[in-house]
Amino acid sequence: MRRHDSDVIVIGGGLAGMVCALQLLDANRRVLLLDRDAPEHLGGLAKESFGGLLLVDTPLQRRQGLKDSPELALADWLAFGGFDAASTQAGHPCYWPRQWAEHYVNDSLEHLYHWLLARGVKFLPLPLWVERGMGAGSPQGAPRGNSVPRWHVVWGTGKGLTDALAAQLERHPRRGQLTLQFGHRVEGLITTAGAVSGCQGVVEAGGEPFEAHAPQVVIAAGGINGGDLSQARRHWHPDWGAEAPEGLLNGSHRYADGTLHRAAEAVGGQLTHLRNQWNYAGGIAHWRPRKPRHGLSLVPPRSALWLNARGERIVPPLVSGFDTRDLVTQVCAQPGGYSWQVLNRKIALKELAISGAEFNPSVRDKRMLGFVLDIALGNRWLLKEMLAHSTDVVTAGSLDELAAGMNALQGQAEVSAQTLREVVGHYDAEVAKGAASQDPQRQRIAQLRRWKGDRLRVCEAARIDDPGARPLIAIREQIISRKSLGGIQTNLSSQVLGAAGEPIAGLYAVGEAAGFGGGGMNGLRGLEGSFLGGCIYSAQRAARAMIASIPTQPLGPP
Ligand SMILES: Cc1cc2nc3c(=O)[nH]c(=O)nc-3n(C[C@H](O)[C@H](O)[C@H](O)COP(=O)(O)OP(=O)(O)OC[C@H]3O[C@@H](n4cnc5c(N)ncnc54)[C@H](O)[C@@H]3O)c2cc1C
Numbered sequence: 001m002r003r004h005d006s007d008v009i010v011i012g013g014g015l016a017g018m019v020c021a022l023q024l025l026d027a028n029r030r031v032l033l034l035d036r037d038a039p040e041h042l043g044g045l046a047k048e049s050f051g052g053l054l055l056v057d058t059p060l061q062r063r064q065g066l067k068d069s070p071e072l073a074l075a076d077w078l079a080f081g082g083f084d085a086a087s088t089q090a091g092h093p094c095y096w097p098r099q100w101a102e103h104y105v106n107d108s109l110e111h112l113y114h115w116l117l118a119r120g121v122k123f124l125p126l127p128l129w130v131e132r133g134m135g136a137g138s139p140q141g142a143p144r145g146n147s148v149p150r151w152h153v154v155w156g157t158g159k160g161l162t163d164a165l166a167a168q169l170e171r172h173p174r175r176g177q178l179t180l181q182f183g184h185r186v187e188g189l190i191t192t193a194g195a196v197s198g199c200q201g202v203v204e205a206g207g208e209p210f211e212a213h214a215p216q217v218v219i220a221a222g223g224i225n226g227g228d229l230s231q232a233r234r235h236w237h238p239d240w241g242a243e244a245p246e247g248l249l250n251g252s253h254r255y256a257d258g259t260l261h262r263a264a265e266a267v268g269g270q271l272t273h274l275r276n277q278w279n280y281a282g283g284i285a286h287w288r289p290r291k292p293r294h295g296l297s298l299v300p301p302r303s304a305l306w307l308n309a310r311g312e313r314i315v316p317p318l319v320s321g322f323d324t325r326d327l328v329t330q331v332c333a334q335p336g337g338y339s340w341q342v343l344n345r346k347i348a349l350k351e352l353a354i355s356g357a358e359f360n361p362s363v364r365d366k367r368m369l370g371f372v373l374d375i376a377l378g379n380r381w382l383l384k385e386m387l388a389h390s391t392d393v394v395t396a397g398s399l400d401e402l403a404a405g406m407n408a409l410q411g412q413a414e415v416s417a418q419t420l421r422e423v424v425g426h427y428d429a430e431v432a433k434g435a436a437s438q439d440p441q442r443q444r445i446a447q448l449r450r451w452k453g454d455r456l457r458v459c460e461a462a463r464i465d466d467p468g469a470r471p472l473i474a475i476r477e478q479i480i481s482r483k484s485l486g487g488i489q490t491n492l493s494s495q496v497l498g499a500a501g502e503p504i505a506g507l508y509a510v511g512e513a514a515g516f517g518g519g520g521m522n523g524l525r526g527l528e529g530s531f532l533g534g535c536i537y538s539a540q541r542a543a544r545a546m547i548a549s550i551p552t553q554p555l556g557p558p
Helices: 015-026 044-048 059-063 070-081 095-118 157-170 230-234 259-266 324-332 345-351 368-377 380-389 399-410 417-432 440-449 530-549
Strands: 002-005 008-011 031-034 052-054 151-153 178-181 184-192 195-203 209-213 216-219 277-285 295-299 305-307 339-344 393-396 472-484 495-497 503-509
Touching: 008 015, 008 195, 015 031, 015 044, 015 157, 015 530, 044 157, 052 095, 052 530, 070 095, 095 530, 184 209, 184 259, 195 216, 216 259, 216 530, 259 503, 277 324, 295 472, 305 417, 324 472, 339 345, 345 380, 380 393, 393 399, 399 417, 399 472, 417 440, 503 530
Parallel strands: 002 209, 008 031, 008 216, 031 178, 195 503, 216 503
Antiparallel strands: 052 151, 184 195, 195 209, 277 295, 277 472, 305 339, 339 472, 393 472, 495 503
16 A cells, blocks of 8 residues: 655646646645646646636737726626526525636636736737627527637647646746656545545556545546546436437546546535536547547537538527537437538638647647648648548538438438538528628628637638539537536635535545536536636635645745
């Protein structure tokens, strides 16, 4: 039996765990960071992420003439997340999530934006406008989203973010007080006299058991939407049908299996809002999978036609960038629970993108010239790679040939060439009408293009069946799991709460494990970027509370 002792144990070396460890080192604490994964994966999902953070009223927004405020952001957040007025009352299931939302929007400028700048993180100058909401009077009755662009992308993507923090840890003057143990799978918590006092598990290589002891333990082990997907299926939201679609892909962490959620529950911690998953509709299978059912999440091209399994246009037409959850709801209601996007080479070059660091190399590797060329000339290398390797992509020289290719890929003759010709012909006629078109997709595209961040990446008027833009392309898209919006319930100090709302002594939860704060601070929908932001913010709050609760270590020179 291996034994470790420390002032604080942090379980999980993702973004939340790293931030917590950094803050604790700053305050002269000894930290033991345990992670099941290998050392090269320090940073967890954040390292793979695109690195977009929701920040409110920043100098970058003001430079673009955008007027934002915590009040406006909170109103957007509460509406989009579906918070009701009674959530201000203690005891309401969304009381803690709402408290977290309020504090996040008030603190993001100082605690996220300036905190990150001070640690060497830089942002792209133009905030992007994601999750705009479907707008008043939308057929789906969906709520408002971001009133202004707030999604601030880190120069270097999520890799740039975690690299900067990893460097801070490695070069920390108190580096000697940080012990990193990888390949350590934590399986349960240890309690002493009613307080959490450590954890136990096994070393992956060899299976040797270990115990770790400390008066304070932080769960930073991520969400429940990855692993073998059994938890994502078990907590499937009824808005998306009785069961998750058969083709569900994994877009989360391979170890996001809820082990630490169950461990928290075993010592009395409350789990809340687990059905509030944040999944995406544009999933395709990864052609170099690193985990079972490994999926990639497309940024679904706005000028593509979004069709169901039979090749019929989904109505009202789906357009990404307004309400991610609504896209999932609409696709899950279609036969087979998957969809097709039909486009052509010209649209793909301008609009096709895959979320995350892996397929955005110019931003990830901080190559400004490459980034500018990708925008100016289109993602030629990405299209080439997808056409060469993706098993979800079909190309053709005509619509009849495309329908045949779609049927061959799916192994069923579901798409009729005549239907495909009709829907494409109808849409192309709408494109030809220009600004006079009443087609909702055309109107949404015009709306998107009013913001320069989108104008750069959305075609103005692109027909699908354009002989000058061939080949025609069809992409088969599955629902892909991503974030757990719910999780372990916490108060504003990130302390895990028991059934009566009392803190469980010695136990904290941060990041996705805690639903990014409070057990689900986003509510039903996230404005995007509040995930990475919530990891940093909840970890900072946990560290501050721990430091305040045991002021035993006088701050001397390192
Ligand atoms: C491709 C992609 C793009 C994304 N883009 C964005 C974006 O632009 N903006 C945004 O806000 N969010 C984004 N996200 C989401 C965001 O990256 C995550 O929500 C966030 O990084 C979660 O961080 P975490 O530290 O809470 O958990 P994780 O990153 O999941 O880290 C948890 C750690 O705990 C370890 N662990 C798990 N179980 C155990 C165990 N039993 N014992 C020991 N260790 C364990 C894991 O190995 C892992 O290292 C994206 C995610 C992906 C995958």
